[in-house]
Amino acid sequence: MNRLTHGRVKRIHAEFRGDEAVELDILEVTLRLGEVARTRIEADTVLTRLAYKALYRAIEEYCRKTGQRYPTYRTLLGYLDGAPIESEPDAAARVVSIAKEGGR
Numbered sequence: 001m002n003r004l005t006h007g008r009v010k011r012i013h014a015e016f017r018g019d020e021a022v023e024l025d026i027l028e029v030t031l032r033l034g035e036v037a038r039t040r041i042e043a044d045t046v047l048t049r050l051a052y053k054a055l056y057r058a059i060e061e062y063c064r065k066t067g068q069r070y071p072t073y074r075t076l077l078g079y080l081d082g083a084p085i086e087s088e089p090d091a092a093a094r095v096v097s098i099a100k101e102g103g104r
Contacts, residue, residue, distance in 0.1 A: 012048060 037043035
């Protein structure tokens with residue numbers, strides 16, 4: 001596994017329990033992470049990199065379909081869960097122009 005030894009470091013900690021933990025174990029076996037990682041930390045890093053790439057693609061797809069530039073967590077989660085795509089972007093992603101009233 002290629003590693004950069006310089007630059008900023010970002011650590012992510014997540015804890016999965018119950019069904020999610022079992023599903024995660026199944027994903028790790030399906031992806032054969034044992035073949036690309038020697039330690040548990042390396043396996044978590046490889047899986048997180050893969051998840052990051054998949055998330056990035058999902059965001060690009062959503063933005064392309066909706067024209068919205070910055071979907072929120074809840075909006076993207078709904079999209080991934082199969083909710084209908086909103087026709088109008090969230091207010092936070094829109095630019096609003098407020099015209100000045102004359103005399104003020």
